[in-house]
Amino acid sequence: MMLYRHLLLAQLRGAMQYRVSFVLDVLSTSLITITEFGAFALVFSRFQGLGGWSLVQIMFLYGMVEFAFGLTDMLFDGFDSPTFAQHIRKGTLDQFLLRPANLMIQIFGSSLSLRRIGRIVLGIGIFGYAVIHNPQVWQLEKLWYLPFVLIGMGLYFGGLFLVGATITIWTVDSTDAMNLFTYGGKEMMSYPMGIYSDWLRVLFTFLFPVALLNYYPALFFLGKPDPFGLPAWMPFLAPIAGFVMFLVALKFWQFGLKHYQSTGN
Amino acid sequence: MIQVENLCKHFEIRHRHKNSWAVLRNFLKRDSSTLKAVDDISFSIQKGEMVGYLGPNGAGKSTTLKMLTGLLVPTSGRLEVNGFVPWQSRQKYVAQIGAVFGQRSSLWWDLPTIESLELLQHIYKIPTARFSSNLEMFKKLLDLDEFLQSPARSLSLGQRMRADLCAALMHDPAILFLDEPTIGLDVVAKQRIREFIQQINQDRGTTIILTTHDMADVQKLCTRAMMIDHGKLLFDGALSDLQNRFGGQRRLIVDFEEPPTQLKLANATIISQEALRITFAFARETRVAELISALTRDHAIRDLRVEEPEIEATIRAIYEGNLLSA
Ligand SMILES: Nc1ncnc2c1ncn2[C@@H]1O[C@H](COP(=O)(O)OP(=O)(O)O)[C@@H](O)[C@H]1O
Ligand SMILES: [Mg+2]
Numbered sequence: 001m002m003l004y005r006h007l008l009l010a011q012l013r014g015a016m017q018y019r020v021s022f023v024l025d026v027l028s029t030s031l032i033t034i035t036e037f038g039a040f041a042l043v044f045s046r047f048q049g050l051g052g053w054s055l056v057q058i059m060f061l062y063g064m065v066e067f068a069f070g071l072t073d074m075l076f077d078g079f080d081s082p083t084f085a086q087h088i089r090k091g092t093l094d095q096f097l098l099r100p101a102n103l104m105i106q107i108f109g110s111s112l113s114l115r116r117i118g119r120i121v122l123g124i125g126i127f128g129y130a131v132i133h134n135p136q137v138w139q140l141e142k143l144w145y146l147p148f149v150l151i152g153m154g155l156y157f158g159g160l161f162l163v164g165a166t167i168t169i170w171t172v173d174s175t176d177a178m179n180l181f182t183y184g185g186k187e188m189m190s191y192p193m194g195i196y197s198d199w200l201r202v203l204f205t206f207l208f209p210v211a212l213l214n215y216y217p218a219l220f221f222l223g224k225p226d227p228f229g230l231p232a233w234m235p236f237l238a239p240i241a242g243f244v245m246f247l248v249a250l251k252f253w254q255f256g257l258k259h260y261q262s263t264g265n
Numbered sequence: 266m267i268q269v270e271n272l273c274k275h276f277e278i279r280h281r282h283k284n285s286w287a288v289l290r291n292f293l294k295r296d297s298s299t300l301k302a303v304d305d306i307s308f309s310i311q312k313g314e315m316v317g318y319l320g321p322n323g324a325g326k327s328t329t330l331k332m333l334t335g336l337l338v339p340t341s342g343r344l345e346v347n348g349f350v351p352w353q354s355r356q357k358y359v360a361q362i363g364a365v366f367g368q369r370s371s372l373w374w375d376l377p378t379i380e381s382l383e384l385l386q387h388i389y390k391i392p393t394a395r396f397s398s399n400l401e402m403f404k405k406l407l408d409l410d411e412f413l414q415s416p417a418r419s420l421s422l423g424q425r426m427r428a429d430l431c432a433a434l435m436h437d438p439a440i441l442f443l444d445e446p447t448i449g450l451d452v453v454a455k456q457r458i459r460e461f462i463q464q465i466n467q468d469r470g471t472t473i474i475l476t477t478h479d480m481a482d483v484q485k486l487c488t489r490a491m492m493i494d495h496g497k498l499l500f501d502g503a504l505s506d507l508q509n510r511f512g513g514q515r516r517l518i519v520d521f522e523e524p525p526t527q528l529k530l531a532n533a534t535i536i537s538q539e540a541l542r543i544t545f546a547f548a549r550e551t552r553v554a555e556l557i558s559a560l561t562r563d564h565a566i567r568d569l570r571v572e573e574p575e576i577e578a579t580i581r582a583i584y585e586g587n588l589l590s591a
Contacts, residue, residue, distance in 0.1 A: 003388065017375055098334060099388050100359050101356070102356070258338060260337075262331055
């Protein structure tokens with residue numbers, strides 16, 4: 001942890017040399033996020049909610065995943081396929097391997113995409129607003145469960161980033177395919193499951209358990225009944241699903257490292 | 266200290282196709298070939314040795330070094346360094362070695378060099394007293410002062426190599442691996458790096474293995490040379506043996522006063538003739554004095570000189586594969 005802090009601080013000091021481009025980066029990503037959410041809110045205010053979900057309820061769903069995903073995306077930047085592909089190609093991964101320190105900590109410490117801060121702040125804003133306007137959430141046991149759900153989502157997305165990095169060990173080129181699961185999964189989770197067709201819903205509940213991570217916990221927090229009549233403990237699978245995903249990803253990562261071939265020179 | 270037995274590293278080279286059907290077929294039926302980057306190599310190195318690992322581009326030098334430093338898992342064979350199997354106990358092992366891969370840097374690109382060194386202090390857990398005394402010493406030996414405050418990205422190639430050497434040695438490694446430490450440097454910078462490497466080996470007893478395709482590096486630094494090409498170890502021994510074994514012929518270059526007629530020497534052959542200058546080639550064992558006295562008996566000679574075969578030429582001959590079967 002000490003090492004992680006040292007490495008991150010070093011990273012930040014390095015990044016601060018490009019202050020202008022950094023500020024522009026944060027501004028532009030924030031602008032994109034605001035526009036995205038604006039469009040989203042506009043659509044929903046016109047329809048007066050969707051499938052029995054009011055705007056503030058949807059904001060709860062949206063804000064929760066936006067925040068969790070934004071934070072994970074920021075922390076796992078070193079594992080993000082394009083960054084990790086650079087580590088392989090430029091030989092930084094070799095340098096990490098040559099140092100007597102935990103490899104994953106070094107990768108975590110190698111980059112922190114601060115430009116995601118805009119997304120995170122907006123996520124917190126939307127989520128906070130939603131919590132204030134949904135009195136059903138104001139119960140001690142619900143607030144107590146909330147961090148577990150957030151951590152579950154973080155582990156799930158973190159696991160996906162790790163899988164993406166591992167695939168890059170073989171492809172060397174950065175793979176866009178994983179974005180389908182990370183960014184695509186996040187988009188998917190921003191809406192109530194009711195808007196999807198049955199087979200999609202089943203797919204995203206049982207095969208790629210994104211519904212378990214956001215939708216079902218949201219039903220619990222907002223005190224809404226499950227329209228699909230699944231067992232009452234469904235909302236409590238989120239931390240487990242996240243944990244299992246991360247564990248599997250970790251195994252895959254370790255397997256991948258054994259097959260690391262380095263690159264020329 | 267280092268023990269290598271029948272070490273092999275094979276790379277699967279996948280053939281890429283443009284056509285997407287071929288890609289699919291590829292996926293189903295693996296269309297690939299095997300490249301033997303390191304092919305059945307054995308050697309051992311004692312503590313304190315300084316060994317040059319020679320070979321042309323693509324010979325397998327870096328691949329060998331990557332296995333020795335634990336970056337790559339060998340395809341087969343045995344490998345033990347300082348009591349460790351490098352790739353199995355990576356973290357413990359790398360704390361005891363230093364490595365510089367010439368075309369890469371271990372420094373943080375955007376940080377002042379000194380801060381990179383301080384980060385390495387944390388990573389290697391170097392006691393502060395040790396860190397300062399080493400830094401003082403390397404500052405002097407490598408003239409680091411002029412660029413310690415500059416970020417790595419702004420250093421010249423020579424400065425970067427000096428900084429990287431310092432970075433690799435701050436934790437007092439028992440073994441130092443250098444992959445092409447002089448690549449791309451000018452003559453002066455090369456010389457400086459060589460002197461430093463020599464000093465480290467002598468003063469600290471650090472075992473050093475350096476790869477290079479520059480003969481001069483080996484000539485100036487190493488008593489022992491290993492030569493590799495196409496993944497195979499072609500030679501392992503003293504540099505002078507390399508000369509004797511593969512050295513071939515010496516040359517006698519003679520400038521005559523007037524165009525010679527009926528020129529014939531018992532133990533030498535003419536290999537070139539231009540105006541008054543004639544070049545003879547003769548076997549290593551032949552005595553030069555006999556050749557000269559034979560020449561001066563019949564001809565007027567203005568000047569002559571003997572040329573040893575250049576090590577460079579010897580190496581080239583070996584690379585070209587002509588002497589391999591010898
Ligand atoms: N990661 C890799 N994947 C595939 N082939 C590789 C890889 N690394 C090296 N090679 C091949 O192995 C051979 C030896 O490479 P290398 O050890 O880098 O040579 P050298 O350092 O002597 O120039 C070369 O033909 C090179 O193309
Ligand atoms: Mg090389």
